[in-house]
Amino acid sequence: MARxxxxxxxxxxxxxxxxxxxxxxxxxxxxxxxxxxxxxxxTGAIMLTIGHAFFGIENLFLSLLLTLFSSIGIGYFVLxxxxxxxxxxxxxxxxxxxxxxxFGFRSSIREKHGMx
Numbered sequence: 001m002a003r004x005x006x007x008x009x010x011x012x013x014x015x016x017x018x019x020x021x022x023x024x025x026x027x028x029x030x031x032x033x034x035x036x037x038x039x040x041x042x043t044g045a046i047m048l049t050i051g052h053a054f055f056g057i058e059n060l061f062l063s064l065l066l067t068l069f070s071s072i073g074i075g076y077f078v079l080x081x082x083x084x085x086x087x088x089x090x091x092x093x094x095x096x097x098x099x100x101x102x103f104g105f106r107s108s109i110r111e112k113h114g115m116x
Contacts, residue, residue, distance in 0.1 A: 001020070001115075006080070009055070009056075010052045010055060012051075012053070012054050013051045013054030013055025013056070014055055016048075016050055016051030017048055017051030017052060018051075018054060019044075019046075019047055019051075020043075020044045020045065020047030020049075020051055020070075021048060022044070022049030023043055024042075024044035024048065024069070027040035027041040027044060030062065033080060038076060038077045038079070038080035041050075041073045041076050041077055042074065042077040044073055045070040045072075045073030045074050045077070047068075048069045048070045048073070049065060052067070053103070057090055060100060063103070067099045067100060070095070071092045071096040071099075072075065072092060073097045074091055074095045075088045075089070075095075078092075100107055
């Protein structure tokens, strides 16, 4: 079985996802509950989502797991900002739904692209 050449988007996606995960994990334990921690977790969540979009994971479970992890990061940011669990849950669910819808839209475009 021949190996496919490594594309820039794949390498970029993996690199950004690894950096995003490292930022999120590190910031959860570095001055937990502070604005510095919340901003770093937010940055890590956005980086993880961008890397996920560039990499284009085909495994649904892993894709949803990464989206859930990013949503938890967004929720943590909102929790530190507002100290309200209600807004935290709303923000996390809204972000999760937005990303799932966005990635679903992207995959439907890829499927229909051959017909254009």
